Amino acid sequence: MDFTAGLKTAPSVLFCILFLVAGIVVTVELLYSARKVHTLFLAKIHRSEVVFPENVSAQEIVRTHRKKLRALLPRYLSFIIACFSEGVGYIFRVILCKGSFNVNDYIAMSTLILIGPSIEMVTILFVYRRMLKRIGCGDPLNLSPRLNRMLFFGLIVSSSVMQVVAGAKLSDPNALDEVLTYYIAGISLQIAMFGILLFSMLKFSLTIHTHQFPHLTAHWKTMNWALFLSTTALLVRSIIRLVEYKQGWEGYIMNHSWFFYVFDSTPVFLVTIFFIMGGPLYTPFVLESETYLYNLGILNGKSEETELASI
Secondary structure (H helix, E strand, O other): OOOOOOOOHHHHHHHHHHHHHHHHHHHHHHHHHHHHHHHHHHHHHHOOOOOOOOOOOHHHHHHHHHHHHHHHHHHHHHHHHHHHHHHHHHHHHHHHHHOOOOHHHHHHHHHHHHHHHHHHHHHHHHHHHHHHHHOOOOOOOOOOHHHHHHHHHHHHHHHHHHHHHHHHHOOOHHHHHHHHHHHHHHHHHHHHHHHHHHHHHHHHHHHHHHOOOOOOOOHHHHHHHHHHHHHHHHHHHHHHHHHHHHHOOOOOOOOOHHHHHHHHHHHHHHHHHHHHHHOOOOHHHHHHHHHHHHHHOOOOOHHHHHHHHOO
């Protein structure tokens, strides 16, 4: 079995650069978002546009506000890791294109690229659930928070473990059929995970027009579509990968690299674009700030938060 069949250097280098740059851009934008929202908050206080509740000092409110924004940053670590995981995976792919075949390089490439979407899913879930919480909506699937976490994180961990095990077994030439079984199982769990989340998002999007949120900006609506498109892209990617492994090592998709770059590399990279351009890296900070001010009785309507939400 020739594992290097169909590998192309140029697109591998391109996506390697794109994912590594995306990881840096995501990190910078997150830090900028937290700083931007907090700066706008301080500007409102400086202009005395807010009336503080009794028994609460301005310093305490500012300190708590900063802590709330900073607490969001670690939740995006999985997305940053996913970007760099994909980038490093493509580094190994370039090595395979340039040099002689090394099974360890192939294992590293396959594992890092395959588990990237599952890692991204952690952040997608966080942003989606945070959005639902901040706009005051329950789970569209009517699941308890604990059951919801168990369902999705169980699928994330299970799919990742299956694919890591498959990668580890690639070193045994007599276990290639077993490797396919593990890959198919892991990808199937990913499809179930993305499918359930997509159904939840679709149900939410179709029913949310009946709710009113006077203390929040409309930015969350754009972010909701970014999350929807991200999940759709990952679902399409997973379906194609499932077909690929179903066809086997000698299948058409496995031996024609354009399928990989069009239906794997591109959808996963589009997710980073949706996050960078669609608001998931910025809007959660705005929602956190607006909700905090609203709960304090400082923010009472859209007229007071328009500037806070502007980018």
